């Protein structure tokens with residue numbers, strides 16, 4: 001049952017006076033559920049409870065945390081079709097997408113369970129004492145990763161499961177030993193409540209402390225601001241727009257005790273098509289890209305918003321085919337009237353820039369909240385000199401930049417802001433002649449793709465989903481895959497600490513059998 005209340009630890013609570021409703025973009029009507037925004041009192045309670053929970057949860061074994069994470073996945077699954085229906089009615093996304101995204105979310109939770117059960121992630125490092133060392137004896141030092149403390153998670157509207165309530169950030173923080181307070185996304189607050197009920201059930205069933213998880217509703221930015229400013233909060237995970245991520249990052253930096261904000265934000269994901277590839281298969285590439293630009297109504301952070309090539313007959317053939325193909329795609333519904341409105345505003349802003357030409361756009365009437373896709377083109381010089389053209393237009397929009405030569409291609413890439421992905425489309429070995437372009441691209445992105453499309457983010461340990469600012473606020477970390485746990489921990493050393501009192505990970509006997517760096521050698525042997 002959806003109550004519209006907040007979860008303050010295990011308790012449902014609705015002390016606030018402000019309520020709001022979510023919206024069904026397909027039907028263009030409000031959903032029935034009345035959601036109550038969290039009050040400052042409830043923000044404080046959630047933070048206090050999380051701090052209390054941290055005292056025991058931070059010491060919980062990998063095996064117990066794995067039980068908790070697996071139970072969350074099981075409880076989400078047990079919500080069955082009703083959860084999928086609520087998801088669709090709050091996002092307009094079809095049932096197939098809901099199922100797929102739920103599968104990904106369960107997979108993430110279970111992957112983290114395996115990761116912490118195996119235990120090597122703590123990066124245990126031991127340098128044993130040398131009492132006889134001259135001129136001074138050497139102390140015994142043992143280091144491992146420990147959790148930071150309560151983490152606030154902000155989900156994105158375009159992934160109501162995988163980047164939201166029990167999505168990647170929450171799974172990573174819980175796996176690390178940090179309690180989580182979710183600032184529920186106002187566009188899918190009912191979906192968020194259902195998923196939260198599963199997390200709470202799992203916490204109770206596996207004996208986790210009250211406060212290990214809370215879920216707070218809000219329809220505006222105040223609750224999020226209060227959470228980020230709360231002195232008991234020790235880190236933030238955010239997925240969403242550059243504007244939102246940067247605002248929270250600045251807020252966290254201004255605190256008396258600044259805290260890390262790991263924000264994964266927007267990106268235009270440059271795609272470079274090299275001349276031979278354009279010459280040999282311009283039409284095939286254009287057809288593939290018409291699909292990628294419009295996939296999920298263009299509402300993916302990895303949407304290819306920028307395509308770059310050197311002027312040639314092949315590039316002309318590419319833009320012509322892209323123009324023909326893009327209008328064949330049936331427009332689809334965006335997540336919410338606000339996102340549909342922002343798409344129209346940002347598209348108009350881009351189209352009003354001097355030098356930009358529309359290649360083709362869907363022109364027929366569409367249902368409310370549906371997006372009409374458009375592809376555009378611009379000369380290399382114009383693009384280089386107009387930063388507005390470098391900004392994300394979130395939706396089915398892409399800009400083809402036509403460069404004069406190889407040098408301009410490299411200049412354009414070097415002048416891009418940080419991106420989540422970069423793609424090179426190449427034939428045979430021509431990429432070998434473009435090492436400067438590849439190097440320039442590598443400096444601007446978190447992941448480089450060869451002969452593919454950027455849409456689609458595989459969840460596995462070798463995935464890097466992040467990149468130089470503004471793709472993320474810290475390019476040293478990934479937001480997807482088990483390594484994302486590293487955002488919520490800090491290295492910690494014990495010096496000459498009694499063996500019995502050390503965590504199991506650092507004891508001489510190595511009771512967990514994990515791989516450790518002992519005196520410079522990786523081993524799972526005891527000392």
Ligand code: NAP
Nearest residue numbers: 154156157185219220221224240241244247264265266301
């Ligand atoms: P959003 O508008 O930035 O909202 C994300 C969350 O942040 C919401 O809960 C929002 O609350 C909150 N928020 C935004 N601005 C805030 C502020 N100034 N102070 C406090 N809280 C604030 O993003 P979205 O529309 O949900 O998601 C779409 C964007 O996310 C796109 O740009 C897309 O590229 C990006 N995205 C990135 C990734 C990635 O992994 N890098 C993945 C998916 C999406 P309110 O709504 O209540 O303001």
